[in-house]
Amino acid sequence: xxxxxxxxxxxxxxxxxxxxxxxxxxxxxxxxxxxxxxxxxxxxxxxxxxxxxxxxxxxxxxxxxxxxxxxxxxxxxxxxxxxxxxxxxxxxxxxxxxxxxxxxxxxxxxxxxxxxxxxxxxxxxxxxxxxxxxxxxxxxxxxxxxxxxxxxxxxxxxxxxxxxxxxxxxxxxxxxxxxxxxxxxxxx
Amino acid sequence: xxxxxxxxxxxxxxxxxxxxxxxxxxxxxxxxxxxxxxxxxxxxxxxxxxxxxxxxxxxxxxxxxxxxxxxxxxxxxxxxxxxxxxxxxxxxxxxxxxxxxxxxxxxxxxxxxxxxxxxxxxxxxxxxxxxxxxxxxxxxxxxxxxxxxxxxxxxxxxxxxxxxxxxxxxxxxxxxxxxxxxxxxxxxxxxxxxxxxxxxxxxxxxxxxxxxxxxxxxxxxxxxxxxxxxxxxxxxxxxxxxxxxxxxxxxxxxxxxxxxxxxxxxxxxxxxxxxxxxxxxxxxxxxxxxx
Ligand code: SF4
Ligand code: SF4
Numbered sequence: 001x002x003x004x005x006x007x008x009x010x011x012x013x014x015x016x017x018x019x020x021x022x023x024x025x026x027x028x029x030x031x032x033x034x035x036x037x038x039x040x041x042x043x044x045x046x047x048x049x050x051x052x053x054x055x056x057x058x059x060x061x062x063x064x065x066x067x068x069x070x071x072x073x074x075x076x077x078x079x080x081x082x083x084x085x086x087x088x089x090x091x092x093x094x095x096x097x098x099x100x101x102x103x104x105x106x107x108x109x110x111x112x113x114x115x116x117x118x119x120x121x122x123x124x125x126x127x128x129x130x131x132x133x134x135x136x137x138x139x140x141x142x143x144x145x146x147x148x149x150x151x152x153x154x155x156x157x158x159x160x161x162x163x164x165x166x167x168x169x170x171x172x173x174x175x176x177x178x179x180x181x182x183x184x185x186x187x188x
Numbered sequence: 189x190x191x192x193x194x195x196x197x198x199x200x201x202x203x204x205x206x207x208x209x210x211x212x213x214x215x216x217x218x219x220x221x222x223x224x225x226x227x228x229x230x231x232x233x234x235x236x237x238x239x240x241x242x243x244x245x246x247x248x249x250x251x252x253x254x255x256x257x258x259x260x261x262x263x264x265x266x267x268x269x270x271x272x273x274x275x276x277x278x279x280x281x282x283x284x285x286x287x288x289x290x291x292x293x294x295x296x297x298x299x300x301x302x303x304x305x306x307x308x309x310x311x312x313x314x315x316x317x318x319x320x321x322x323x324x325x326x327x328x329x330x331x332x333x334x335x336x337x338x339x340x341x342x343x344x345x346x347x348x349x350x351x352x353x354x355x356x357x358x359x360x361x362x363x364x365x366x367x368x369x370x371x372x373x374x375x376x377x378x379x380x381x382x383x384x385x386x387x388x389x390x391x392x393x394x395x396x397x398x399x400x401x402x403x404x405x406x407x408x409x410x411x412x413x414x415x416x417x418x419x420x421x422x423x424x425x426x427x428x429x430x431x432x433x434x435x436x437x438x439x440x441x442x443x444x445x446x447x448x449x450x451x452x453x454x455x456x457x458x459x460x461x462x463x464x465x466x467x468x469x470x471x472x473x474x475x476x477x478x479x
Binding site for chain 2: 022040041044072074075076077078080081088090094095097098101112113114115116117118120121124128129130132136139146150153156157160161164165172174175176179180182183184186187188
């Protein structure tokens with residue numbers, strides 16, 4: 001892995017900050033690579049899971065937070081399950097994603113993924129439950145390029161789902177949707 | 189017992205046949221299920237991927253509602269839901285500050301007395317004898333690859349369900365109804381989960397590997413207990429054909445549908461006409477038990 005790190009970054013205590021937020025101690029990792037060996041999406045990542053840990057260990061904050069890896073992680077938890085040092089790597093990916101969003105440094109190459117999460121949560125915020133049609137429409141509206149690429153397949157999948165009565169156009173509103181809205185207002 | 193369907197398996201949703209078959213089967217062999225009042229979405233993968241507190245609060249609100257309704261056990265058949273609910277319960281038990289913040293956000297106290305279970309656990313703990321007693325049909329020549337995916341077994345320390353590398357519960361159910369459970373290597377491989385829309389390419393590659401593994405092990409059907417696994421393995425077979433030129437045409441059935449067929453329920457009442465890949469071969473494998 002080729003990265004440029006300034007001494008200023010190296011002295012900053014990124015690992016400590018991560019530990020304070022999540023309780024995850026990256027210092028325990030001895031870089032055996034077992035996490036990466038079992039990761040199903042490693043082939044698409046810019047940094048391997050063990051390299052992400054290394055970046056956090058050495059304080060390379062910008063590289064870790066703006067990596068594509070954190071978004072490509074499918075949260076399968078294979079890595080954390082197999083780590084001999086019990087480092088919670090999958091959970092670390094969650095924290096790094098959260099920080100990347102807070103700081104506005106999420107990698108633009110994986111915008112399809114971040115937009116999907118946004119559309120999903122907006123639907124929950126509005127209705128209390130997922131409105132599949134609404135969510136998909138919002139996602140497609142915000143990611144027209146991705147939408148165009150998959151248009152034909154979507155059309156056939158979508159119409160099959162409709163035919164089978166498995167895609168409802170109406171949102172599923174819950175009675176307590178105001179209390180859901182309040183949860184979002186307090187915590188988002 | 190409290191029932192938390194979650195968004196994916198309610199009526200008119202992409203995996204409604206899972207819900208239909210779980211409820212249909214429970215009417216015959218129990219346990220008696222009642223939907224939790226006014227449950228909300230647990231936030232699924234997007235919640236924990238972007239905001240830990242929000243994800244915890246959305247999940248835990250449902251636990252508090254279940255407690256309010258008087259349930260001490262809840263079935264959440266979708267493993268994404270059961271996993272999120274259990275992890276969140278665990279997190280608020282370990283972190284007092286988080287617990288206070290979440291209680292403040294959901295405006296309800298959090299109960300420590302609600303046990304959340306996935307569908308396989310419930311069948312294993314409550315219904316194996318009932319299945320044996322009430323079985324009406326038996327499959328012939330049905331070779332099933334039990335596919336657990338990621339969410340049912342991981343993280344093992346929190347979920348405490350089965351072996352995370354080689355789980356057996358679904359195979360035991362498959363064997364109990366008289367089908368053959370094939371031995372294969374992809375039981376807990378990831379299918380790409382929630383990347384169905386945003387990174388279809390990843391899902392197509394991973395599901396191709398899983399389907400290939402099942403077919404090579406001699407399976408003629410794959411059993412699942414997860415709406416996301418089902419959607420990816422069932423719906424993406426047409427993408428795989430376009431992408432890799434390979435036509436698997438292998439039916440992906442919910443374990444609840446298999447149990448339902450064994451109990452003699454009508455395929456249509458189990459929602460088996462709702463799949464992309466035709467389930468006829470699985471249905472036809474079942475014939476009446478001669479008594
Ligand atoms: S498996 Fe654990 S110890 Fe090994 S490299 Fe990965 S995080 Fe580090
Ligand atoms: S949780 Fe993420 S990083 Fe870990 S193995 Fe799965 S996809 Fe890879």
